[in-house]
Amino acid sequence: MINSCIFNKQHWKKSLLVSAILATLTISGCADDAIDGANGIDGIQGIDGANGADGADGKNATADPSMVTSSGFAFPADAIFVQPFAVDGEDITDELVLALFEVPAGATVVLPKGNFTVSETIAIAAADNFTLTGYGINETTLDFTNSTGDDGIRFEGGINIAIRDFSVLEANKNGIKVVSANGVYIAYTGTIWNGPLEEDNGAYGLYPLQSQNILIEHNYAYGSADAGVYVGQSNNIVIRDNVAKNNVAGIEIENSTMADVYNNVAIGNTGGILAFDLPGLTQAYGGNIRIFNNEVIANNAENVGSGAVGIVPPGTGMLIFSVSDVEIYNNNFTDNETSSIEIASYFLANDDVSAYPTTYGATMTDGWSPLIKNINIHGNSISRSGADPRGDLVTDIVAGYTLMLGQTMPAILYGGVGESLSNAGVIAGFNALVGADALADGVNYDPYLAEDLVCASGNIDNNSAASSLEFPEVNIGVVYTANPASPALAYETMQGNSNLLSCTQPRLAPAVVTFRGKKYGCLGDDIATLACAL
Amino acid sequence: MLVAITSLLLTACGGDESTDQVETPPVETTPPVNLINANAGGPDENKGDCDATTEGVNWNALMTETCRNLSDYNLFQDSMNPTENPSNGGVAFNLAVPLFTDYATKYRFAFIPEGKQIKYSQDEVLEFPVGSVLVKTFTMPADTANRDGEELLIETRLLIHRENGWVARPYYWADVTDAKIAITGKTIENMTTTHKGEVKTFSYSVPKASACTSCHSVVPLSQGPDDTRQPIFKPIGPKARNLNIEHVYLDTTANQLQYLADNQVLVGLPTDISTIDKVDIFNDELDITALPHEQVMDTARAYLDVNCAHCHRSELTIPEENYAGPAGGSGLQLEYNRDYAENPQRFGVCKVAVAGGHADYPADVIPGSPDDSYLLFRMSTNDQRHRMPELGRSTVHGEGVALINYWINNLPSADCSKS
Numbered sequence: 041m042i043n044s045c046i047f048n049k050q051h052w053k054k055s056l057l058v059s060a061i062l063a064t065l066t067i068s069g070c071a072d073d074a075i076d077g078a079n080g081i082d083g084i085q086g087i088d089g090a091n092g093a094d095g096a097d098g099k100n101a102t103a104d105p106s107m108v109t110s111s112g113f114a115f116p117a118d119a120i121f122v123q124p125f126a127v128d129g130e131d132i133t134d135e136l137v138l139a140l141f142e143v144p145a146g147a148t149v150v151l152p153k154g155n156f157t158v159s160e161t162i163a164i165a166a167a168d169n170f171t172l173t174g175y176g177i178n179e180t181t182l183d184f185t186n187s188t189g190d191d192g193i194r195f196e197g198g199i200n201i202a203i204r205d206f207s208v209l210e211a212n213k214n215g216i217k218v219v220s221a222n223g224v225y226i227a228y229t230g231t232i233w234n235g236p237l238e239e240d241n242g243a244y245g246l247y248p249l250q251s252q253n254i255l256i257e258h259n260y261a262y263g264s265a266d267a268g269v270y271v272g273q274s275n276n277i278v279i280r281d282n283v284a285k286n287n288v289a290g291i292e293i294e295n296s297t298m299a300d301v302y303n304n305v306a307i308g309n310t311g312g313i314l315a316f317d318l319p320g321l322t323q324a325y326g327g328n329i330r331i332f333n334n335e336v337i338a339n340n341a342e343n344v345g346s347g348a349v350g351i352v353p354p355g356t357g358m359l360i361f362s363v364s365d366v367e368i369y370n371n372n373f374t375d376n377e378t379s380s381i382e383i384a385s386y387f388l389a390n391d392d393v394s395a396y397p398t399t400y401g402a403t404m405t406d407g408w409s410p411l412i413k414n415i416n417i418h419g420n421s422i423s424r425s426g427a428d429p430r431g432d433l434v435t436d437i438v439a440g441y442t443l444m445l446g447q448t449m450p451a452i453l454y455g456g457v458g459e460s461l462s463n464a465g466v467i468a469g470f471n472a473l474v475g476a477d478a479l480a481d482g483v484n485y486d487p488y489l490a491e492d493l494v495c496a497s498g499n500i501d502n503n504s505a506a507s508s509l510e511f512p513e514v515n516i517g518v519v520y521t522a523n524p525a526s527p528a529l530a531y532e533t534m535q536g537n538s539n540l541l542s543c544t545q546p547r548l549a550p551a552v553v554t555f556r557g558k559k560y561g562c563l564g565d566d567i568a569t570l571a572c573a574l
Numbered sequence: 575m576l577v578a579i580t581s582l583l584l585t586a587c588g589g590d591e592s593t594d595q596v597e598t599p600p601v602e603t604t605p606p607v608n609l610i611n612a613n614a615g616g617p618d619e620n621k622g623d624c625d626a627t628t629e630g631v632n633w634n635a636l637m638t639e640t641c642r643n644l645s646d647y648n649l650f651q652d653s654m655n656p657t658e659n660p661s662n663g664g665v666a667f668n669l670a671v672p673l674f675t676d677y678a679t680k681y682r683f684a685f686i687p688e689g690k691q692i693k694y695s696q697d698e699v700l701e702f703p704v705g706s707v708l709v710k711t712f713t714m715p716a717d718t719a720n721r722d723g724e725e726l727l728i729e730t731r732l733l734i735h736r737e738n739g740w741v742a743r744p745y746y747w748a749d750v751t752d753a754k755i756a757i758t759g760k761t762i763e764n765m766t767t768t769h770k771g772e773v774k775t776f777s778y779s780v781p782k783a784s785a786c787t788s789c790h791s792v793v794p795l796s797q798g799p800d801d802t803r804q805p806i807f808k809p810i811g812p813k814a815r816n817l818n819i820e821h822v823y824l825d826t827t828a829n830q831l832q833y834l835a836d837n838q839v840l841v842g843l844p845t846d847i848s849t850i851d852k853v854d855i856f857n858d859e860l861d862i863t864a865l866p867h868e869q870v871m872d873t874a875r876a877y878l879d880v881n882c883a884h885c886h887r888s889e890l891t892i893p894e895e896n897y898a899g900p901a902g903g904s905g906l907q908l909e910y911n912r913d914y915a916e917n918p919q920r921f922g923v924c925k926v927a928v929a930g931g932h933a934d935y936p937a938d939v940i941p942g943s944p945d946d947s948y949l950l951f952r953m954s955t956n957d958q959r960h961r962m963p964e965l966g967r968s969t970v971h972g973e974g975v976a977l978i979n980y981w982i983n984n985l986p987s988a989d990c991s992k993s
Contacts, residue, residue, distance in 0.1 A: 133758070134758040137757065137758045137759070137782050137784060138757055138758060140784060141757050141782075141783055141784050142741075142783075142784075159761075160759065160782065160785075161785070161788075161964075162784075163784045163785050163787065163788050164784065165784065165787035165788075165791060165805055165807075166787075166791075166804040166805050168804075187958070188761065188777070188779060188958065189958060189964075189965075190958045190959065190961065190964050194788070196787055196788065196791060196793060196805055196900055197791070197793050197794065197804045197805035198804070199802050199804065212958035212959050213930065213958065213959050214929075219793060219900055219903065220793035220794055220795075220796065220805065220900070222796060222799070222801055222802050239933065240959065242959070243929055243930040243959070244929065247929075249903055250793070250795065250796060250903045251796065252796045252798070252799050252801065253799055266929065266930060266931075272903070272928070272929075273903050274796075275796070275798075275799065276799050294928075318905075318926075318928055319919075320905040320919050320920075320925055320928075321903065321904075321905045321928065322795065322888055322898065322902055322903050322905070323903075345931070346927065346930065346931030346932045346933045346935075347926055347927035347928065347929065347930060347931020347932075348926055348927070348928055348931070349931075350931065350933065392989070395989050398989060399919070399924060399989050400919075401917075402916075402917040402919060402920075403919070554799060
């Protein structure tokens with residue numbers, strides 16, 4: 041594979057783009073040997089990393105189209121250009137690896153314009169104020185179809201990393217993974233598995249994990265067999281203006297706190313937008329998640345996923361699962377065939393209540409709880425919900441509402457067995473498992489107080505006159521109202537609802553992302569936008 | 575060859591001490607010997623020079639330069655043979671349970687600058703001083719039954735402890751004369767070896783330099799939005815429990831830890847080394863069905879430790895506070911020194927895969943049902959989507975799979991076990 045001089049096949053002399061450093065690298069790195077790069081690395085390290093480029097707004101576009109991305113991000117003068125005259129289909133792995141190896145602080149590395157192949161995972165450790173950019177989400181694509189690695193691109197650690205303006209295709213596992221970073225900006229970036237949604241498509245598309253200060257905007261995630269946009273075990277998160285299409289989960293927030301998810305489109309997924317707390321993780325639980333002003337449309341793909349995401353019923357607009365302190369408002373739901381908003385405790389997935397102390401005792405000590413509390417659902421518009429309800433998780437509930445009761449599947453569905461168990465005192469013994477920190481943070485198994493309730497108010501039946509013939513009932517449904525031993529299927533129309541989930545909760549605080557010294561989100565750059573005023 | 579080197583070493587140490595040892599009964603006040611790094615030299619403050627001619631190891635080049643040729647560092651007496659006879663300052667070692675790398679043979683050496691010492695650590699990698707270099711050469715035997723026989727020299731990896739921390743430098747033996755820096759790695763198609771009579775042909779990957787961090791670093795467990803700590807690069811293998819075995823040296827056969835201590839390059843070793851954790855040797859020739867049950871279970875834990883726990887670890891005994899392995903976040907944590915009974919879910923027992931997963935394998939580990947356990951499946955497949963470890967193998971380690979199969983089969987029954 042490494043059988044010719046790395047850089048001398050470039051027409052670098054033709055290019056004003058190629059920095060002086062790259063020229064040095066080209067000359068000295070290719071003196072004789074096929075396998076080298078040593079001198080080249082010295083060259084890269086010679087770059088003055090301070091470029092001060094603002095990765096997040098890209099305002100300083102110049103007239104030269106070779107120096108600016110399709111989203112308007114202008115490359116800094118000291119940018120490092122990888123294989124700038126590569127031809128379509130060329131494998132740029134080696135050149136990219138060389139450019140990224142121990143990349144200096146502040147560097148911007150520019151992927152070439154066109155469609156290229158990459159044959160291994162690109163791993164970047166401890167990047168510092170680093171930007172990886174292409175020429176645009178459609179202008180630069182990296183195809184990992186024949187890669188021998190698992191993830192497409194993986195950042196390990198790092199501070200203020202910007203990833204923008206290119207697409208990753210057909211990664212074996214995850215598209216772009218970032219673990220343990222502080223400051224993650226992903227924009228105008230695509231992660232795509234083409235063709236039908238199948239189980240051997242990759243796992244996560246955009247995948248920051250155990251990170252802080254994450255801003256994900258203007259991206260496109262298509263075809264993931266897990267989640268298109270996933271943020272896990274992280275804090276201070278803004279996910280806005282993205283399109284997630286044809287994934288198992290469109291956008292998923294897992295064991296994360298302080299997250300705002302707004303202005304996104306989730307379409308054609310199994311489940312549009314998900315918020316989960318899963319047991320057994322280092323960050324045991326999340327919360328303070330706001331999901332608002334999103335378009336959640338026709339999320340009816342069959343579930344080809346495995347593991348945790350495998351439980352999501354096809355036809356799910358939103359699933360809030362085993363996580364507390366979530367506000368869902370002013371979203372538009374259309375054509376989600378099972379239910380628009382599903383709220384469920386972990387008991388829906390595992391109803392062996394007596395086994396929880398042995399199975400989940402340690403993670404419950406850390407604060408994970410199967411319960412859901414303080415869910416505030418307001419001002420959402422819902423239409424054409426529940427046309428074909430299905431999914432293993434809800435088989436009995438679907439049968440109950442549709443076959444037994446002859447109703448349309450509720451558009452807002454609350455699986456309240458956890459609340460019912462708490463109120464009946466059945467799981468008060470779990471309190472003994474809760475560790476001191478979690479207890480102080482309000483985790484408990486006491487009967488629900490007003491502040492713990494799941495509330496729905498002011499949600500709108502948005503069916504047209506024609507649709508309302510097909511969907512006569514737009515209901516709120518609650519499973520297990522009182523007796524935890526036997527499910528009762530309650531329902532009431534959403535408009536004029538006065539009994540079920542009829543309460544409100546205080547508004548949650550906005551998330552703030554600090555990236556390269558600037559603040560983003562509803563208390564930052566979006567302070568004056570419509571969504572943030574809702 | 576062995577004889578010649580032995581005499582050379584003894585000469586270098588200024589005496590015919592083996593003869594003295596025979597004639598004089600050993601007494602506790604025997605003057606300390608140092609066959610490892612006496613007169614080995616070491617780095618000074620000067621910038622290194624890959625072209626410098628040095629009598630022994632080119633320490634300064636190791637500290638500051640990425641040299642093109644492995645030979646530039648002068649680590650071995652014969653620059654074309656990195657499998658034996660290190661330059662002064664180097665000592666060979668083996669691990670009781672090694673990481674599996676496609677049935678390759680590995681030759682390991684630690685280089686310690688003159689006057690410097692390694693500090694003992696009970697659970698973590700021994701603390702090698704700045705200036706140390708860990709050198710691992712990979713060869714592919716023609717037949718794994720005869721690892722002393724014909725073999726193909728593939729790659730030599732250096733872990734160098736510089737002032738600012740460890741760095742990794744991979745060298746690839748494109749031909750037999752010297753190894754060249756391989757920042758971008760190398761894929762060798764049609765690598766072949768015979769293992770237990772079966773010819774295996776596969777694509778061998780020399781990892782690129784940046785891939786080293788995927789296994790070799792621990793990452794910060796963020797403590798808040800202002801936490802800007804970066805990952806820390808660490809060696810993996812040379813932990814006391816994994817070094818606590820006999821080794822045949824040129825001058826003697828001894829416990830590796832004791833030998834290092836006796837040669838004054840290891841300090842802090844407990845006086846009674848029987849108190850140190852010790853994992854039993856595991857290799858492909860071992861018949862686990864003939865071993866005591868407890869030993870197999872323990873060896874399985876040691877295997878998971880070496881092959882998985884560099885990533886799948888969290889909190890436990892990492893000396894730097896609030897750091898974890900890069901895959902600690904998966905919830906699967908497999909350190910040897912983790913108490914299984916305290917929380918079996920950390921070992922994957924009844925734990926649903928958080929990321930990815932596979933419909934046919936409902937939990938990572940289902941005691942009693944290895945064939946339904948996702949962990950074992952991931953060890954048993956070469957599919958990049960599911961393969962574990964992520965790096966470093968293109969073949970399935972049949973013996974390792976059999977070991978973990980035994981372990982899962984014999985774990986205490988759990989909620990998810992089939993009744």
